[in-house]
Amino acid sequence: MPLELNYHHLFYFWTCAKAGRITSAAKELHLSQSALSLQIKGLERDLGRVLFNRTRAGLELTASGRTVFEHCEKIFAHGAALSAALRGGPGASPTMIRLGVSSALGREAAMTFMERLGGIEHSLVTVYVGPREDIRERLARRRLDIGVTGVDLSAQLGAGFRGRRIGTLPINFLAAPALARSLAGFPRKGQEVPMLFRTPDYSPRQEVERFLRERGVIPLTVAESEDSDILQTLARQGRGVVALHRTAAQSDLDSGALVRIGPAKTGLQHEIWVVALAQESVDPVVRKAIILANQPSGPRDDRPLHG
Numbered sequence: 001m002p003l004e005l006n007y008h009h010l011f012y013f014w015t016c017a018k019a020g021r022i023t024s025a026a027k028e029l030h031l032s033q034s035a036l037s038l039q040i041k042g043l044e045r046d047l048g049r050v051l052f053n054r055t056r057a058g059l060e061l062t063a064s065g066r067t068v069f070e071h072c073e074k075i076f077a078h079g080a081a082l083s084a085a086l087r088g089g090p091g092a093s094p095t096m097i098r099l100g101v102s103s104a105l106g107r108e109a110a111m112t113f114m115e116r117l118g119g120i121e122h123s124l125v126t127v128y129v130g131p132r133e134d135i136r137e138r139l140a141r142r143r144l145d146i147g148v149t150g151v152d153l154s155a156q157l158g159a160g161f162r163g164r165r166i167g168t169l170p171i172n173f174l175a176a177p178a179l180a181r182s183l184a185g186f187p188r189k190g191q192e193v194p195m196l197f198r199t200p201d202y203s204p205r206q207e208v209e210r211f212l213r214e215r216g217v218i219p220l221t222v223a224e225s226e227d228s229d230i231l232q233t234l235a236r237q238g239r240g241v242v243a244l245h246r247t248a249a250q251s252d253l254d255s256g257a258l259v260r261i262g263p264a265k266t267g268l269q270h271e272i273w274v275v276a277l278a279q280e281s282v283d284p285v286v287r288k289a290i291i292l293a294n295q296p297s298g299p300r301d302d303r304p305l306h307g
Contacts, residue, residue, distance in 0.1 A: 189216030
């Protein structure tokens with residue numbers, strides 16, 4: 001039997017996923033937190049899947065939650081387009097701007113770029129967060145208009161695509177407070193440190209390992225992942241130390257779920273590249289979005305994207 005979906009529940013879930021917190025979503029939806037929580041639990045029960053992990057920093061999408069969120073983006077984008085068309089005639093439909101952000105950058109960076117593009121008139125921004133190779137494939141198949149990753153994908157995509165480095169983000173070593181206290185003096189020679197690493201194809205991975213090796217640290221690899229959200233979850237649980245750029249980790253640093261260990265300036269950096277179709281070959285609204293996405297993150301490379 002086909003699954004019967006409650007679209008009110010889907011809309012509540014979609015709003016919570018974008019807001020990142022039940023309290024913020026409840027205020028936006030004019031519902032009580034308890035009522036909204038019941039609606040989300042009802043959707044999870046109907047789907048037979050857990051969609052959110054509840055953490056001190058807010059709501060985190062599970063793997064199933066990411067799948068549902070991606071479909072919700074399409075469902076409600078089409079709904080907005082239909083509503084606009086019925087209100088204002090054939091020319092009133094908003095232009096879809098399809099943004100892809102590498103999961104190595106994390107949800108905070110994705111939200112920053114959504115905010116950057118969100119003010120464009122007659123447009124609707126949808127975002128996909130996933131592995132770098134998925135971003136490349138979706139760009140190649142014209143399923144994304146703009147991709148944001150840690151490397152320049154334009155050479156792999158060939159003629160018709162343009163890539164630009166818009167800045168870099170400083171990388172620090174972060175850990176849960178209890179683990180940080182047990183690693184006093186980090187980094188020091190002979191110190192054994194449980195590490196949560198990015199995958200070997202992540203561009204700064206070798207630099208992170210070199211940093212540790214030059215200081216005599218003995219890294220004990222606990223886990224590897226391209227997804228910064230997964231690594232942050234493991235770090236919050238006290239599983240190990242993670243090297244992350246501050247934009248990805250800002251909410252955890254603000255809440256105290258993670259703290260910095262080691263020097264404030266490590267010299268390690270994460271590059272930010274924007275790749276898109278050549279501007280002359282796209283819709284004028286998308287062209288404006290590409291121009292905005294390509295704006296430098298700030299006058300200095302070590303400033304955060306939203307600085």
